[in-house]
Amino acid sequence: MRQQQSILWQSLACLVLLGLCLFGPGTLPASAEVQVEASLSSLSFPQDRAARLTITITGTSRTADIALPEIDNIQLRSQGTSSQISMVNGDFSSSVMHNYLVQADKPGKYTIPPLKVTAGGESLTTQPIRFEVTPGGQQPGAYPTPTRQDGGQIAFIRISPTGSHYPGEIVPFTIKAYFNQAYRVEDIKPPTLRGDGVVMSQLSDQPQQTEESVKGRMYHVLTWETNLSGIKAGEHPISFSLDATLRIPQKRRVLSPFGGSGFFDDSFFNDPAIDSFFGSAERKPIVSVSPETVFTVMDLPTADQPENFTGAIGDFTLNVRATPVEVEVGEPITLTMEISGTGNFDRVEAPAFPENPDWKTYSPSAKFSNQAKSYTGTKIFEQAIVAKNAAATEIPPLSFSYFDPQQRRYITKTSKHLAVHIQKTAASAIASPVQPVPAATPAQSRSAAPASPAPGIGGGLAPIHLEAGSYHARIVPLFAKSWFLTLCAVCTLLLLTVFGLAIRRRNIEKNPEIERKKHKRLLLENDLKQIERAQAAGDGPSFLALSKTAIQNQLGWLWNIEPAALSLADIKSRLSENTDLLEIFQAADEAAYGGASLTDEKMQEYFTTLKKKLEELS
Amino acid sequence: MKGRGFHCVISTVLTILLLATVVFAGTVEDDLFRRGNEAYSRGDYDQAIANYEQLTTTAGYAPAVLYNLANSYAMAGKTGKAILNYERALRLAPADSDIAGNLELIKKEHGLFPQEPSTAEKFFQLLTLNQWTTLILLALLLITAYLFASMKYRFSRQFSIGARACCLLLLCLGTAGTIFRYQDFNPSVVVAPDVKMLISPFASSASVGTLPEGRLVYPQKSHGSFSYVADEMNRHGWIDSSLIEPICQSARSGS
Numbered sequence: 081m082r083q084q085q086s087i088l089w090q091s092l093a094c095l096v097l098l099g100l101c102l103f104g105p106g107t108l109p110a111s112a113e114v115q116v117e118a119s120l121s122s123l124s125f126p127q128d129r130a131a132r133l134t135i136t137i138t139g140t141s142r143t144a145d146i147a148l149p150e151i152d153n154i155q156l157r158s159q160g161t162s163s164q165i166s167m168v169n170g171d172f173s174s175s176v177m178h179n180y181l182v183q184a185d186k187p188g189k190y191t192i193p194p195l196k197v198t199a200g201g202e203s204l205t206t207q208p209i210r211f212e213v214t215p216g217g218q219q220p221g222a223y224p225t226p227t228r229q230d231g232g233q234i235a236f237i238r239i240s241p242t243g244s245h246y247p248g249e250i251v252p253f254t255i256k257a258y259f260n261q262a263y264r265v266e267d268i269k270p271p272t273l274r275g276d277g278v279v280m281s282q283l284s285d286q287p288q289q290t291e292e293s294v295k296g297r298m299y300h301v302l303t304w305e306t307n308l309s310g311i312k313a314g315e316h317p318i319s320f321s322l323d324a325t326l327r328i329p330q331k332r333r334v335l336s337p338f339g340g341s342g343f344f345d346d347s348f349f350n351d352p353a354i355d356s357f358f359g360s361a362e363r364k365p366i367v368s369v370s371p372e373t374v375f376t377v378m379d380l381p382t383a384d385q386p387e388n389f390t391g392a393i394g395d396f397t398l399n400v401r402a403t404p405v406e407v408e409v410g411e412p413i414t415l416t417m418e419i420s421g422t423g424n425f426d427r428v429e430a431p432a433f434p435e436n437p438d439w440k441t442y443s444p445s446a447k448f449s450n451q452a453k454s455y456t457g458t459k460i461f462e463q464a465i466v467a468k469n470a471a472a473t474e475i476p477p478l479s480f481s482y483f484d485p486q487q488r489r490y491i492t493k494t495s496k497h498l499a500v501h502i503q504k505t506a507a508s509a510i511a512s513p514v515q516p517v518p519a520a521t522p523a524q525s526r527s528a529a530p531a532s533p534a535p536g537i538g539g540g541l542a543p544i545h546l547e548a549g550s551y552h553a554r555i556v557p558l559f560a561k562s563w564f565l566t567l568c569a570v571c572t573l574l575l576l577t578v579f580g581l582a583i584r585r586r587n588i589e590k591n592p593e594i595e596r597k598k599h600k601r602l603l604l605e606n607d608l609k610q611i612e613r614a615q616a617a618g619d620g621p622s623f624l625a626l627s628k629t630a631i632q633n634q635l636g637w638l639w640n641i642e643p644a645a646l647s648l649a650d651i652k653s654r655l656s657e658n659t660d661l662l663e664i665f666q667a668a669d670e671a672a673y674g675g676a677s678l679t680d681e682k683m684q685e686y687f688t689t690l691k692k693k694l695e696e697l698s
Numbered sequence: 699m700k701g702r703g704f705h706c707v708i709s710t711v712l713t714i715l716l717l718a719t720v721v722f723a724g725t726v727e728d729d730l731f732r733r734g735n736e737a738y739s740r741g742d743y744d745q746a747i748a749n750y751e752q753l754t755t756t757a758g759y760a761p762a763v764l765y766n767l768a769n770s771y772a773m774a775g776k777t778g779k780a781i782l783n784y785e786r787a788l789r790l791a792p793a794d795s796d797i798a799g800n801l802e803l804i805k806k807e808h809g810l811f812p813q814e815p816s817t818a819e820k821f822f823q824l825l826t827l828n829q830w831t832t833l834i835l836l837a838l839l840l841i842t843a844y845l846f847a848s849m850k851y852r853f854s855r856q857f858s859i860g861a862r863a864c865c866l867l868l869l870c871l872g873t874a875g876t877i878f879r880y881q882d883f884n885p886s887v888v889v890a891p892d893v894k895m896l897i898s899p900f901a902s903s904a905s906v907g908t909l910p911e912g913r914l915v916y917p918q919k920s921h922g923s924f925s926y927v928a929d930e931m932n933r934h935g936w937i938d939s940s941l942i943e944p945i946c947q948s949a950r951s952g953s
Contacts, residue, residue: 412811442809443910445931464809540803542796544738544769545762548731552759555789555946557883558828559876564835571838578845585849 114139116197118206120182126214128328128364131182132159133192135206137199138175144199146178151192153185184213234263237271237320237370242308244376249393249485250424250455251308253280257322257368258292258299264327265366270304275318278375281307281454307455309424310377320370328362386481386492388432394423394455398431398480400495402465408503412464417444417495419480420458425450430461431478431495438472441465470504600637604694607633615687620678621671627690628668631661634694660689727757734766743774761791769800777808778889778911778943785887785914785945792826810912813930822878830875837869885914886927886942893942895935899924906935915942 114137121132133156137144148156159179184190189212194205240254259265270283288303310316380393399418407413419428430444442464450457465475475498484491558564588595607630614623629643635651636643648669651662664686671677678686734749750767757763768783784801791797805811815823825833844861847853853861894905899921909915915927915937924936 410806412806412809464811466806540807541769541772541800544735544766545796546735547762548727548753548760549762550760551727551757551763552790555759555786557789557880558831559834559880564831568835568838571835571842574842575838575845578842578849582845582849 114200114202114204116195116199116204116206118192118195118209120192120209120211123209123211124214125211127184127187131211133180133182133209135178135180135195135197136175137178137197139173139200144176144178144197146198147196148180149193149195151190153188154190154192155181155183155185157181157183182211187213187215189213233258233260234326234366235259235265235322235324235368237322237368239320239370239373242318242373242375244378245310246380246393246483246485247310247313247377248391248424248427249309250422251310252453252455253306253308255283255304255306255320255370257287257302257304258294259302259324261291261298261300264361265324266327266363267323267325268302269323271320271322271370273308273318274321274369275316275375277310277312277314277316277377278318279309279311281309305453308375310375313377313379316375316377317372318375319372322368324366324368325363326366328364380483381488381490384490386479386490388479388492389481389483389490390429391427392423392425392429392480392482393427393485394421394482395484395486396421396423396428396480396482396493398478398493398495400431400475400478400498402475402498402500405499406501406503407467409467409470412466413475413500415444415463415465415475417461417463417478417480418458419461422453422456423482425455425457425459428459428480428482430463431480433463433465433478434476436472436476438468439465439475440468467500467502470502472500472502474499596637600634603633603637604630608691608694611687611690615680615683618680618683620683621675623678623683623686624664624668624671627664627686628672630690630694631665631668634697635661638697661693664690727753730756731763731766734763734770738766738770738773741773743770746770747774759786759790761787761794761797764790765794765797765800768797772800772804776889777804778887778891780804781810781912781914782887782889782943782945785885789883789945792828805912808910808912810910818878822875825875825879827876827879827883830872830879833868833872834876835872837865837872840868841865882914882916884944884946885916886925886944888913888915888937888941889943890941893937895927895929895933895937896924897935899926899936901938903936907933909937917942917944 117136117138119134119136121134123131125131135146157180159181162177162179164175164177182192189210192209192211194208197204197206236258238256238258240252242251242253245251255271257268257271259268270285270287273280283304283306288305290301290303292299292301308318397420399420400415402413402415404413415433417431419425425448430446433439433441444461444463446459446461448457448459477494477497479492479494481490481492483489607626611623611626611630614626631651632643632646635641635655636646639646639654641650648662648665651665655661667678667686730749730753734746734753737743737745737749747767747770750763750770753760753763754767764783764787768780768787771777771780771783781801781804784797784804787794787797788801822830841862844865848858888909888911891911893909893911895907895909896903897906898904909929913929915929917925917927917939918934919926920939921936923939925939925942926934926936927942928934
């Protein structure tokens with residue numbers, strides 16, 4: 081029993097101790113002195129790192145209001161709170177630590193002003209903290225965020241060498257951007273040219289992607305093939321810059337509350353994949369700049385420069401052809417001039433057709449079809465030329481001049497003479513002026529020629545008309561005219577009607593019984609009408625005669641016998657059961673020979689019976 | 699009796715007024731046309747254009763007036779307007795060789811050569827739009843006549859099939875020809891020299907080419923004061939709508 085009481089007391093003591101441990105800090109006497117202290121984990125840190133600001137509140141509960149100051153270019157981010165309980169010589173003391181991450185947007189010297197902390201009903205302030213943010217590791221010109229970190233260069237650019245060139249010359253150029261595989265770089269923009277006097281053709285959004293090892297480190301390499309072209313003579317220093325975004329895992333900056341390297345600083349958790357998965361990353365813009373190079377542009381030699389040189393630099397060939405080669409005077413010939421090769425095709429212009437009284441020329445059209453590279457291809461010019469007279473027997477040679485940068489001299493390509501056969505026709509009057517004629521009157525002629533040659537067309541026009549003719553309110557096609565639409569509608573209706581009739585006729589031909597039935601019905605209706613009229617007139621003999629005829633008609637149609645040939649004997653032999661019809665037929669026969677008459681009642685009775693029985697026959 | 703006499707007087711006056719209006723109108727039109735012709739003959743093309751334009755505005759479109767107007771524009775060096783009016787005249791009188799000849803001549807003289815037509819285009823260009831449309835009507839009449847005749851007379855099966863096939867073929871050809879030719883019935887004509895085709899419907903946008911005066915273009919859509927057109931070379935771009943004029947104005951506005 082005693083042993084049981086001892087165990088009970090020991091258990092109670094343990095519970096009290098545990099309760100004190102758990103709830104002690106919150107239930108400490110309010111009279112304990114509250115103290116506030118602010119500290120920064122590092123008073124000097126690089127821009128791409130962060131420091132931890134800890135505000136320690138001792139001697140109070142967890143609840144405290146801290147007024148965070150606004151500091152230019154400094155960001156304070158809460159990292160939560162932690163608490164600590166200590167017991168020294170039997171006295172409990174507690175402290176609450178509020179942790180903040182301090183990050184700087186720019187390098188420089190900063191001061192965290194005194195922080196106002198309200199805790200335990202008291203308002204306290206901390207001491208100001210001065211600290212310095214140093215620039216992070218970056219290569220020259222890579223502002224604002226470094227492109228160099230501990231793991232080597234984040235990004236750098238290599239460019240192909242430039243030499244000496246001529247204004248307008250197309251210079252193939254390669255830009256290679258290297259991105260360290262140890263870093264995650266995204267939103268990479270195409271490089272831009274820095275410098276004057278040189279232009280670069282537009283870069284592709286989808287550069288060639290490869291991998292290369294540089295000094296033992298693996299890099300993703302983006303390669304752009306482009307062209308440079310100098311626009312003025314001189315030495316032009318140029319470089320290329322590239323904008324991108326560096327994805328910095330946020331967790332790498334979180335300092336362990338336990339100080340130094342914590343569990344989450346383990347290399348496993350430094351895996352970019354883990355960082356990416358949990359999404360705790362910050363994006364910072366980076367700029368990578370290539371080494372500066374000098375692009376030298378020399379003036380084109382003025383000596384021996386051909387007159388028809390238009391600025392084309394490269395290596396070209398000229399091919400000229402004409403179609404058709406057999407035409408009449410005034411008919412156009414298409415002159416096709418193909419200039420193929422490599423060079424600045426934007427400066428390649430159509431070879432000028434030499435001034436020639438036999439030929440009239442028009443402005444050429446141009447079409448460029450490039451091959452894999454924009455500066456290699458064929459520019460095709462098509463020009464319409466018209467022979468003014470039959471004296472033209474050939475198309476004169478056409479010349480195209482360009483400057484060859486390899487040979488450093490001007491080259492002129494000339495086409496051969498193209499033989500053509502021009503036939504003389506009446507149309508050759510195009511060029512002949514029209515002689516002025518006096519004003520004509522309608523009585524003289526239907527047409528009148530103009531008084532003077534046309535300034536633009538040079539005559540050749542057919543004369544004006546002297547009869548105005550009919551006027552139209554609008555120019556509409558025939559199918560939109562009302563009379564045409566009406567005619568079409570009438571035709572369509574007729575067509576449908578005839579089509580319907582044709583179908584009906586075909587149906588009748590296929591099934592003649594329908595027509596016969598119709599005929600029988602019409603016959604019966606007609607007979608009954610006549611009988612009705614005779615009944616109304618009280619004409620008994622006629623009533624009976626018409627009744628007989630009606631019976632003969634219907635039975636004759638039914639038995640396919642001539643109605644008039646049907647006698648009482650025939651009906652008796654075939655219609656033994658129908659006594660009503662027999663009775664009427666017999667009465668009609670008797671009346672015809674004996675002259676019997678009928679009362680109105682009897683006629684009504686006969687009519688009703690006759691109608692019913694004859695309708696039943698069908 | 700009194701009322702009847704009054705009605706007679708009113709009717710007579712109205713009839714006289716109507717006849718006078720018709721006669722006077724005819725006289726005014728004839729006078730304008732004559733004065734236009736006289737101006738043309740003495741080489742006063744601007745005056746001739748003014749007369750013919752006034753005539754067209756007041757009386758409507760007549761092939762001869764449009765043709766004379768086109769001639770006047772051609773002689774005045776206004777190629778675009780000349781081609782516009784030749785095309786209009788040709789719509790009303792497609793068989794007029796003077797109109798077709800002058801149009802061809804002015805186009806040739808100004809380098810407005812059409813593209814080589816394809817085989818289908820060559821075929822459908824054998825007839826005009828109205829001729830193809832007439833073929834539809836003819837086909838309908840023939841089919842109706844045949845069906846009427848077939849109700850009265852018995853034709854052999856071969857003849858029936860042949861006649862029906864011919865009518866159907868005629869109808870299909872007429873429809874196809876009408877549809878094909880209608881596509882180029884109402885283009886617009888560039889009436890200003892060297893009109894720039896732009897990438898976007900803004901005056902400051904880049905040019906994709908130049909349209910010579912007189913070139914036919916086919917408006918496809920519009921945005922503000924710009925129209926998106928395709929030219930005979932199948933180039934596309936935006937041009938200022940005020941620099942082109944449709945051949946059939948009312949049809950265009952209605953479409």
